[in-house]
Amino acid sequence: MDFAIPAATSGSLKRFREFLDLQLQPHLSVWYAKGDIPQRFFRDLGGGGWYGMQWKNRRLSRRSVLREALLTEEMAKLSPGVAVAALAHVDLGLTGLFLFGSDALKERYGPSAVRGDTLMCLGNTESRAGSDVAAISMRAEKTDGGWLLNGTKAYVTNGLISDLAVITAVSDPQAGRNQRLSMFLVELNREGVHRTKLNKQVWIPSDLTRLQFQDVFVPQDHLLGQRGRGLQQVLTVFTHSRVPISALTLGTAVGAFELALDHANKRAIFGQKIANFQAKAFEIADFYAKIEAARLMLWKSCWLADTGADFRQASSLAKYLAVDVARAVTLWAADLFGAVSVIREHPIHKFPMDAWASSLGEGTQDVQKLVIFRELMKRYA
Numbered sequence: 001m002d003f004a005i006p007a008a009t010s011g012s013l014k015r016f017r018e019f020l021d022l023q024l025q026p027h028l029s030v031w032y033a034k035g036d037i038p039q040r041f042f043r044d045l046g047g048g049g050w051y052g053m054q055w056k057n058r059r060l061s062r063r064s065v066l067r068e069a070l071l072t073e074e075m076a077k078l079s080p081g082v083a084v085a086a087l088a089h090v091d092l093g094l095t096g097l098f099l100f101g102s103d104a105l106k107e108r109y110g111p112s113a114v115r116g117d118t119l120m121c122l123g124n125t126e127s128r129a130g131s132d133v134a135a136i137s138m139r140a141e142k143t144d145g146g147w148l149l150n151g152t153k154a155y156v157t158n159g160l161i162s163d164l165a166v167i168t169a170v171s172d173p174q175a176g177r178n179q180r181l182s183m184f185l186v187e188l189n190r191e192g193v194h195r196t197k198l199n200k201q202v203w204i205p206s207d208l209t210r211l212q213f214q215d216v217f218v219p220q221d222h223l224l225g226q227r228g229r230g231l232q233q234v235l236t237v238f239t240h241s242r243v244p245i246s247a248l249t250l251g252t253a254v255g256a257f258e259l260a261l262d263h264a265n266k267r268a269i270f271g272q273k274i275a276n277f278q279a280k281a282f283e284i285a286d287f288y289a290k291i292e293a294a295r296l297m298l299w300k301s302c303w304l305a306d307t308g309a310d311f312r313q314a315s316s317l318a319k320y321l322a323v324d325v326a327r328a329v330t331l332w333a334a335d336l337f338g339a340v341s342v343i344r345e346h347p348i349h350k351f352p353m354d355a356w357a358s359s360l361g362e363g364t365q366d367v368q369k370l371v372i373f374r375e376l377m378k379r380y381a
C-alpha cells in the first residue's frame with residue numbers, strides 16, 4: 001500500500017490553496033451576504049484547470065479522482081456552500097453528460113462546461129420521491145422529433161444559475177419499476193421552464209431551486225444513454241458523485257475542527273487555555289481519530305475509482321463515515337466557540353448546518369447503509 005500523494009497532485013494542491021486565498025477567501029463574506037456566487041468564479045475554476053473533468057484531445061475526460069477529492073476538501077474547509085456548487089456542476093450535471101451523452105452532445109457542451117462558461121446541474125428529487133429514486137412522477141411524452149417534459153423537480157442545487165440540467169423523467173409508465181425512467185439533457189432557457197429559488201439556510205451561498213417544466217420540448221438527440229435506463233444511469237451518477245461529496249463533507253469536518261483547535265489554543269478560561277483541559281484533549285484526539293478514519297476510506301474509494309475498480313460500496317462507506325464525523329465535530333466545534341458561534345457572520349457558524357446538508361445530498365445515511373448492506377450481501381448470497 002502506498003499512501004503518498006503523487007508529486008504532481010501535491011503541486012496542484014499547493015497552487016489551489018494559493019488560488020483560494022486570492023479568489024475565494026476575500027470574497028466569501030459578500031457572497032454569503034448576497035447568497036450568490038458570481039459566474040466569474042466558475043470561469044476562474046475552469047480556467048485554472050481545477051475541475052475534475054477536462055476537454056483534452058477533443059474528448060471529455062476525467063482527471064484523477066484523488067486530485068479532485070483533495071481539491072474539494074480544501075475548498076470545503078473554507079466554504080462547503082461554494083464547494084457544493086462546483087460539485088453539482090461537475091459531478092452531477094457534467095458527469096451525467098460524460099457518462100451517458102453522445103459524442104456530439106459532449107462536443108457541443110463539454111468544452112464550455114469545463115471552462116465554466118456553461119453551468120450544469122442535475123434534477124431528480126421531487127416532493128414525493130427522494131431516497132426512492134424510482135418513484136418520481138415527472139413525465140416525458142414522445143412527440144415529433146423529441147420529448148415533452150411536464151412536472152417539478154423540488155430541490156436542484158445550481159438550478160437558478162445553470163444553463164443545462166440532467167433531468168430524469170418517466171418515459172415508459174407501463175414498464176416495470178426498473179425500465180420506466182429515462183434521462184435527458186435539458187437546456188434551461190427553453191420555453192416552459194420556471195425556476196423558483198428556495199430560502200434555505202445550508203450550503204450558502206449556493207442556490208437550491210425548484211424547477212418546473214410545462215410542455216418543455218427536448219430534442220431526441222438530448223436523450224442521455226438509453227430510453228428506459230434512467231434509473232440505473234442516475235444511480236451510477238450518484239455512485240460517482242459520492243466520492244467528491246465525501247471529500248466535501250470531510251472538508252466540512254476539518255474546516256470546523258481546525259478553527260476549533262486554533263480557538264482552543266488561544267482562548268483562556270479559568271486561567272488556562274481550553275486545550276489544556278484534559279476533557280477537551282480527549283475529545284480532540286477522539287475526533288481526530290474519526291476524521292482520519294473517514295479520510296482513509298475516502299482515499300480508498302478514490303484509489304478504487306482511479307484504478308478502474310468497483311467503488312460503489314467504498315463511496316457509500318466514505319460518505320457514511322464522513323457525514324457521521326462531520327455532524328458530530330461541527331457541533332462540538334461550534335460549542336467550543338461559545339455564544340459567538342450563533343452569529344451568522346462568524347466563520348464557525350455555517351459548519352453544523354453544512355454538515356446537516358451533507359447528510360441529505362446524494363443520499364441520506366439510511367440510503368448509504370442500504371448500499372453498503374446490499375453490496376455486502378452480494379458477497380455472501
Ligand SMILES: Cc1cc2nc3c(=O)[nH]c(=O)nc-3n(C[C@H](O)[C@H](O)[C@H](O)COP(=O)(O)OP(=O)(O)OC[C@H]3O[C@@H](n4cnc5c(N)ncnc54)[C@H](O)[C@@H]3O)c2cc1C
Nearest residue numbers: 122123124125129130131155156157357360362363364366
Ligand atoms: C441542500 C440540498 C441540496 C440538494 N440538491 C439536490 C440536487 O441538486 N438534485 C437532486 O435531485 N436532489 C437534491 N437534493 C435532494 C436530496 O437528494 C434528497 O433530499 C435526499 O435524497 C433525500 O430525499 P427526501 O428529501 O425525499 O427524503 P426521504 O426520501 O423522504 O427520506 C426521509 C427519511 O426516510 C429515511 N429513509 C429513506 N429510505 C429509507 C429506507 N429504505 N429505510 C430506512 N429509512 C429510509 C431517510 O434516510 C430520511 O431520514 C438536495 C437536498 C438538499 C437538502
